[in-house]
Each structure stands twice: as structure tokens, then as C-alpha cells.
Amino acid sequence: MPASARLADDYALEIRKSGAREKVFVHQITAKKQLSPNVTRLDVVAPRIAQVRRPGQFVIVHRTEGAERIPLTIADADASAGTITLVIQAVGKSTRELVGMKVGEAIQDITGPLGRPTELPEGGRALCVGGGVGTAVVHPIAQGLRQKGVEVVSVIGGRSREWVIFEEELGKLGRVVVCTDDGSYGRHGFVTDAVKELLAQERFDVVYAVGPVPMMRAVASLTKPLGVHTIVSLNPIMIDGTGMCGGCRVSVGGQTRFACVDGPEFDGHAVDFDLLMDRLSTYRPFEAEALRRFEEECKIGLGR
Amino acid sequence: MGWAVENAILNKMNSDTAHQTPAVPPALAEGGAQVPSKPLTARERMKIQRQPMPEQPAEERTRNFAEVNLGLPERIAMVEAERCLQCKDAKCVSGCPVQVDIPRFIQHVAQGNLAAAAECLLNDNALPAITGRVCPQETQCEVRCIRGAKGLPVAIGYLERFVADWAYRNLDLTPAKPPVPSGRKVAIVGAGPAGLTAAGELIKHGHDVTVFEALHRPGGVLVYGIPEFRLPKRIVDEEVNRLKAAGVKIECNVVIGRTYTIDELRRNFDAIFIANGAGLPVFMNVPGENAKGVYSANEYLTRVNLMAAYKFPEADTPVLHGRRVAVVGGGNVAMDAARTAKRMGAEHSIIVYRRTRSEMPARAEEVHHAEQEGIEFEFLVAPVEVLHDEKNWVTGLRCQRMKLGEPDASGRPRPVPIPGSEFEIPCDMVIVAVGTRANPLLTQTCPDLKLDKRGQIVVDENLMTSIPGVFAGGDIIRGAATVILAMGDGKLAAQKISEYLARKAVTA
Numbered sequence: 001m002p003a004s005a006r007l008a009d010d011y012a013l014e015i016r017k018s019g020a021r022e023k024v025f026v027h028q029i030t031a032k033k034q035l036s037p038n039v040t041r042l043d044v045v046a047p048r049i050a051q052v053r054r055p056g057q058f059v060i061v062h063r064t065e066g067a068e069r070i071p072l073t074i075a076d077a078d079a080s081a082g083t084i085t086l087v088i089q090a091v092g093k094s095t096r097e098l099v100g101m102k103v104g105e106a107i108q109d110i111t112g113p114l115g116r117p118t119e120l121p122e123g124g125r126a127l128c129v130g131g132g133v134g135t136a137v138v139h140p141i142a143q144g145l146r147q148k149g150v151e152v153v154s155v156i157g158g159r160s161r162e163w164v165i166f167e168e169e170l171g172k173l174g175r176v177v178v179c180t181d182d183g184s185y186g187r188h189g190f191v192t193d194a195v196k197e198l199l200a201q202e203r204f205d206v207v208y209a210v211g212p213v214p215m216m217r218a219v220a221s222l223t224k225p226l227g228v229h230t231i232v233s234l235n236p237i238m239i240d241g242t243g244m245c246g247g248c249r250v251s252v253g254g255q256t257r258f259a260c261v262d263g264p265e266f267d268g269h270a271v272d273f274d275l276l277m278d279r280l281s282t283y284r285p286f287e288a289e290a291l292r293r294f295e296e297e298c299k300i301g302l303g304r
Numbered sequence: 305m306g307w308a309v310e311n312a313i314l315n316k317m318n319s320d321t322a323h324q325t326p327a328v329p330p331a332l333a334e335g336g337a338q339v340p341s342k343p344l345t346a347r348e349r350m351k352i353q354r355q356p357m358p359e360q361p362a363e364e365r366t367r368n369f370a371e372v373n374l375g376l377p378e379r380i381a382m383v384e385a386e387r388c389l390q391c392k393d394a395k396c397v398s399g400c401p402v403q404v405d406i407p408r409f410i411q412h413v414a415q416g417n418l419a420a421a422a423e424c425l426l427n428d429n430a431l432p433a434i435t436g437r438v439c440p441q442e443t444q445c446e447v448r449c450i451r452g453a454k455g456l457p458v459a460i461g462y463l464e465r466f467v468a469d470w471a472y473r474n475l476d477l478t479p480a481k482p483p484v485p486s487g488r489k490v491a492i493v494g495a496g497p498a499g500l501t502a503a504g505e506l507i508k509h510g511h512d513v514t515v516f517e518a519l520h521r522p523g524g525v526l527v528y529g530i531p532e533f534r535l536p537k538r539i540v541d542e543e544v545n546r547l548k549a550a551g552v553k554i555e556c557n558v559v560i561g562r563t564y565t566i567d568e569l570r571r572n573f574d575a576i577f578i579a580n581g582a583g584l585p586v587f588m589n590v591p592g593e594n595a596k597g598v599y600s601a602n603e604y605l606t607r608v609n610l611m612a613a614y615k616f617p618e619a620d621t622p623v624l625h626g627r628r629v630a631v632v633g634g635g636n637v638a639m640d641a642a643r644t645a646k647r648m649g650a651e652h653s654i655i656v657y658r659r660t661r662s663e664m665p666a667r668a669e670e671v672h673h674a675e676q677e678g679i680e681f682e683f684l685v686a687p688v689e690v691l692h693d694e695k696n697w698v699t700g701l702r703c704q705r706m707k708l709g710e711p712d713a714s715g716r717p718r719p720v721p722i723p724g725s726e727f728e729i730p731c732d733m734v735i736v737a738v739g740t741r742a743n744p745l746l747t748q749t750c751p752d753l754k755l756d757k758r759g760q761i762v763v764d765e766n767l768m769t770s771i772p773g774v775f776a777g778g779d780i781i782r783g784a785a786t787v788i789l790a791m792g793d794g795k796l797a798a799q800k801i802s803e804y805l806a807r808k809a810v811t812a
Contacts, residue, residue, distance in 0.1 A: 286622035
């Protein structure tokens with residue numbers, strides 16, 4: 001019997017009494033850690049997802065009634081503890097509210113695992129490139145590659161030392177090259193500079209790049225002339241995550257694809273990054289307004 | 305809305321349109337909701353005109369999301385019920401996908417026995433408050449009503465809604481005695497109209513029923529698609545709560561094909577009913593379609609309905625506000641999108657449809673309401689390109705005029721482009737409502753499931769798929785259709801599943 005069906009029996013009586021919307025899993029936050037000035041790691045109870053998730057997959061998180069549904073990559077999972085790890089960059093109201101939650105509090109709805117798992121080669125050498133919060137997305141890919149016996153070299157970066165995340169975790173899976181924009185740690189410069197050098201010196205069978213759109217575009221343009229297969233993970237606006245809304249449509253090789261069901265990973269040489277950037281900006285005035293109101297409420301003590 | 309308010313609105317409407325007040329025979333005219341002392345003659349029944357549905361005035365309702373139709377008051381419902389001629393061989397019943405015994409429930413209404421009417425109705429139809437609101441009666445039951453031959457058919461849909469709403473307010477619908485447990489477990493994929501109907505039927509047979517829903521709220525298209533002004537969420541919640549009270553388990557946030565596979569379900573349940581809908585929106589495949597301001601109707605309606613974007617910033621999900629909105633398509637979804645855009649503040653909300661009014665698949669009432677609300681219609685027009693500015697925001701829809709040609713596979717005349725007829729509809733938002741197709745999420749992870757070339761699941765006459773014990777129904781087998789057809793599948797599947805489980809018990 002699926003774990004959730006068993007749980008459903010336990011809750012059935014309660015549901016019958018209250019007539020309320022059932023909560024089969026209580027997605028409690030079991031651990032919380034600030035990874036960089038605006039990136040937070042949450043470990044959340046989601047036993048089934050922890051059990052079946054594969055590299056590259058994501059969940060949709062709906063914090064509470066009235067909140068947005070937001071897609072977040074599963075950065076890690078502990079099947080025995082029944083938890084998944086979410087790494088969240090707090091940029092707008094919804095993500096700030098999410099990272100404002102305390103250990104012991106529960107997220108109302110988590111759906112997943114969604115998206116197609118990463119295509120992992122059997123053997124060879126892979127270069128994993130992570131920029132900012134994208135580094136957390138690279139981590140499960142690197143894990144999957146290691147399990148397949150692929151040799152992994154990671155290049156990760158941030159503005160300065162305090163913005164570098166997942167260095168230790170990726171270090172367990174292979175060599176890590178750290179870059180900082182200001183030179184305060186590791187190599188001075190962008191990840192793309194390090195990637196260019198590595199590609200010139202070493203042979204890689206495949207490159208995975210996850211991070212800000214300009215970074216993924218830059219990496220893809222470096223690998224294209226070399227003919228190195230490059231996979232990028234896209235983060236368009238999404239509602240249901242099951243193919244129903246079409247909001248996450250992206251153009252790949254001139255064809256419209258849905259990131260939630262056809263992706264989120266695509267051939268970096270075929271993605272229309274300009275369109276992705278452009279569509280990501282659709283709700284900018286709304287996001288600014290929501291954040292302004294949120295910050296005002298925080299100031300006068302109404303918010304969390 | 306309370307009865308008092310509804311009556312007040314109805315009275316106002318009646319006084320405004322006093323000259324149009326339908327004729328009521330003397331036996332019914334006085335004394336409110338009273339059963340006439342002796343049955344009316346057929347001649348007397350024929351004299352009663354169809355009673356109108358009280359509705360929110362168009363100019364008011366385009367500024368709110370409250371329900372348009374207010375429901376018949378009891379007195380009026382009883383008058384309308386007297387119009388039914390109680391045909392021996394009632395054609396209306398055969399037009400109903402779930403075979404509601406229409407004359408019988410209407411007779412109970414006419415006799416003022418509303419509890420009996422409710423019992424009769426609920427016996428045939430698991431979700432009458434919903435179908436009373438969203439069924440295309442004019443192509444199903446009412447079109448076959450004998451009274452339609454001379455005048456207007458009995459308002460079966462209005463009466464169905466009246467009885468269902470009355471039952472929710474006045475009856476305890478929890479089954480007094482739970483059925484004898486069969487010891488069998490059935491999994492249902494999707495908590496939309498097909499899945500909920502099947503769940504209601506299967507639980508009556510004593511099976512242990514679990515419904516898996518991908519979204520965070522049960523209801524499927526009833527909560528993400530159909531707007532509040534046509535089907536209040538409260539109604540769906542009531543129906544869902546009634547199923548739960550009867551013992552149906554509903555698990556939200558479970559995507560079959562991702563969270564669990566069909567194979568896993570097969571190992572844990574004795575039978576499965578797949579009713580996951582035709583979720584994937586179809587786009588027009590014209591240039592400019594990915595510009596900002598182009599929505600699928602699914603996305604637009606989901607933002608506004610399920611995610612309550614009309615309350616932004618009180619609700620967190622935003623939606624763009626178009627001043628001139630072009631909605632492409634001629635079905636109910638197109639009407640819903642156009643009327644929603646109007647309520648979201650659009651000055652012009654324009655339906656762009658490639659055939660003419662008479663080929664539009666939308667319910668007659670939706671088209672009528674849309675017209676009252678000032679929705680504009682461009683018939684015999686097909687988009688060829690979405691125009692946008694240098695920042696990729698929509699500025700218009702380039703279209704081409706069409707004429708009707710030979711009938712196509714659907715039997716409707718095929719629209720044929722008129723060369724050189726291109727023109728532009730200036731607009732800042734485009735909503736694409738040209739249909740949906742099968743969602744591959746579930747079927748991708750279940751290669752044994754036989755599909756047709758459109759990706760829909762192939763079933764036999766018992767709604768069984770190519771995998772024994774796995775049944776399917778609703779949009780996933782027929783493509784985008786109606787709520788009631790999905791419910792009809794749910795009802796039939798439940799019966800066939802029970803038969804299958806009984807057979808299995810014998811052979812086991």
C-alpha cells in the first residue's frame with residue numbers, strides 16, 4: 001500500500017469529523033540553515049517524494065491558502081528520514097515568506113516529484129557549472145553522475161565568499177573550482193572564465209549549467225563551438241507544474257516546449273534564452289508591488 | 305445569497321418586466337407555494353409559460369464575481385414543474401448522459417414534495433447542484449422535451465439546480481447507514497467531474513475508495529476552470545464534503561505518473577479508474593504566440609479561479625489586466641475567459657471565432673449572458689499572428705476573414721480563409737481557448753496502456769483499458785468534452801468496476 005494511502009486511513013476519521021480539506025502529509029520543516037545572505041536551506045517532511053525523487057526533478061510548494069504555487073528544485077533528499085531539501089533564494093514576497101518559516105512549522109502543500117529526471121550518461125567526464133542558487137540544483141545532478149561512475153568537476157561561484165554555497169557537498173563528489181566576482185575567495189572572476197579555461201585544458205563529455213539565465217547562455221555559447229553536449233535547467237514561471245497551464249512554455253530548437261513536463265532540463269544549444277528572460281519579466285510590476293507591501297507590513301509589525 | 309434577497313431581486317425583475325411576466329393559471333397564481341387542489345389538465349399545463357431564471361443585472365455583475373443566475377424561488381419552481389406533461393415515454397431522460405428520471409423528480413416538485421424530489425434526483429446524479437448549473441441542457445434533455453415542439457421546453461436545468469440547492473440547505477445528506485464493506489479497494493486518478501462521480505457511486509457499493517488529485521484542491525475543472533460567477537466554489541466544496549462524509553478519501557498533491565505510477569497503484573488497489581482529464585492546452589501555432597500577454601485559457605482561468613488572482617495583492621498570484629482582450633475560440637471556456645476578463649476590468653473583451661454563431665460549441669445560456677455583459681464577437685475570423693512591441697508585449701492580433709465551406713469530420717462547415725482579407729484587432733492581451741489535449745504525464749510512465757494517435761487512452765465498451773482492472777473515462781478517453789459526459793463516464797465506470805470486482809471475487 002502506498003505510504004500516503006495508509007496515512008489517509010489514519011486521517012479519515014479526522015476528515016469525517018471536521019469536513020475540512022484533508023492534510024495527508026504534514027510537511028513540517030525539520031531543519032533550517034542560512035547558506036548565503038539571501039539563500040536558505042529548508043529540510044521538509046515529504047516521505048514519498050524523498051523516496052522516489054531523481055536528479056533534476058522539482059516540487060511545487062504552496063505555503064498556505066492564498067499563497068503562490070512556486071516551483072523549487074529538490075536539492076537533496078534523505079529517504080530514511082523522509083525529508084527533502086529545498087534551497088530558496090529570497091527575492092520576492094513569496095520566497096521571503098517561505099524562508100521566514102520556522103523549524104516545526106508546516107508548508108500546506110508540496111507536490112512532486114515533477115519534471116523529467118536528468119539524463120545521465122554511463123561513464124565519462126562531466127563539468128557541472130553552478131551560479132548562485134543554481135548551485136543547489138547542480139548538486140543532485142552531480143550526485144546522480146557520481147552514482148553512474150561519471151567523473152565530476154564542478155565550477156561554482158558567487159559575488160564574494162559569503163555567497164558561495166554547496167562547496168562542501170560538491171567537494172565530496174569531485175574536484176570543485178570556486179570563483180568569486182570580487183576575488184575574496186577562490187578564483188577571481190566569473191564561473192564562465194573558469195569554464196573557458198577548463199574546456200581548453202581538459203576533455204569533457206557533457207556540461208551541465210544551472211544558474212542565472214545570462215550565465216547559462218554564456219556557458220552554452222562556450223561549449224557550442226567545441227561541440228560539447230550542454231544541458232541547462234530552466235526556471236520559467238509555472239503554476240500547476242503538470243502541463244496544465246502552459247505558462248512555463250519555452251522555445252527549444254524553434255519548438256514550443258513546456259518546462260514542467262518536457263523539462264526542466266533542455267539542450268543548452270537549442271534554448272531561446274532571450275525569450276526565457278523576457279517571459280520571466282512578465283509580472284515584474286506585480287512582484288515589486290507585492291514586495292513593497294510585504295516590507296511595509298514587516299516594518300509596522302504585521303508580517304512575520 | 306439568502307432567499308429574501310433573491311426574492312427581492314426576482315420581484316424587482318418581475319415588476320420591471322411586468323408586461324412580460326409569464327402566464328400562470330389561476331390555480332397557481334395566488335397563495336404562494338401551494339399545491340393546486342386538483343391536478344391540472346394538460347390544457348392548463350400547456351398554458352403556463354416557461355419561468356425565467358432570476359439573474360444579477362448585467363451591468364452590476366460585470367463588476368463582481370458573484371453568481372449570475374440566482375436560482376428559482378420555490379413558488380416559481382413549482383409553477384415551472386407544472387409545465388411538465390409527464391410523458392410516458394419521456395424523451396428527456398434518454399438525452400441525459402446519467403439518465404436522471406426527470407419526469408419523476410419534477411412531479412415531486414410540482415406536488416411540493418421536495419425531499420422526495422431530492423432523493424430521486426440524487427439517486428441518479430451524484431452532483432446535481434453542479435450539473436444544474438453547467439450542463440448544456442439545450443442539446444441534451446431540454447432539446448427532446450415535447451413542449452419544445454410548440455414553445456419552450458420545460459426548464460429542466462433550472463429545476464435540477466433548484467432541487468439540489470434546496471436539498472443542501474434542508475437535508476442531512478450523509479447516508480444514515482454505511483453500506484456493507486466489500487473489502488475491495490479502488491483508486492481513482494483525478495478529482496474532477498468523472499472521478500468524483502465514480503467515487504460517489506463506488507462508495508455506495510461498499511468499496512474502499514481513494515481519489516488522487518494533482519492540484520492542492522479537489523474539483524478539477526470545476527475549481528480551476530469554471531469561474532465563480534457560473535459555479536461558486538462553495539457548491540463544489542459541498543459536493544466534495546458530502547463524498548468525504550460518505551467515506552471517500554481524497555488525497556491532494558499526488559500526481560499519478562510522478563508521485564506514484566499506475567503499476568504501484570495496481571499492486572495496492574483491486575481496480576483503478578483513470579480520470580485525469582485532457583489537461584494540456586493547445587496553442588494556435590502562429591508567430592508571436594510566446595509574447596507577454598498571451599495566455600492559454602487554462603492559465604488565465606487557473607490564475608483567477610484556483611489562485612484567486614482577482615484578489616491580488618491580498619492573494620499572492622498575479623494576473624495581467626488587459627484593457628482590450630481578444631479571446632480565441634467559441635466554446636464554454638472561451639466564454640468563461642471573455643467574461644472573466646470583463647470582470648477583471650477589460651473595456652473590450654472580444655471573442656474571435658472562425659465559424660459563425662450557430663456553430664459555436666458554447667452553451668446557449670453562456671453566449672446569451674456574454675452578449676448581455678457586452679462581450680463583443682468577431683465571427684468568421686481566424687488569427688494568423690500575434691503582434692507585439694519591441695519589448696515583446698502584445699499589441700494586437702492579425703486575423704484573416706473566413707467563409708464556411710464543406711462540412712468537415714465534425715459535421716460542421718469547414719472555415720475557409722478568404723485571400724487578402726487580413727486585418728488587425730488591436731489588443732493588449734490574447735487568451736487562447738482552442739481546446740486541450742491529453743496530458744502525457746501518466747501515460748508516459750505506463751507503457752502498457754494502449755493509446756490512440758491523439759494520446760488518449762483506448763477503452764472497450766466497459767470503459768476498461770488494455771490493462772485488466774484499469775478503467776478510464778472523461779476527457780482522457782474522449783478529448784475535451786463536457787462536465788456531464790465525464791460524469792456519465794464516471795457513473796458507467798463505477799458500475800463496470802463493481803461488476804468486474806464481483807466477477808473477480810467469483811473466480812478468485
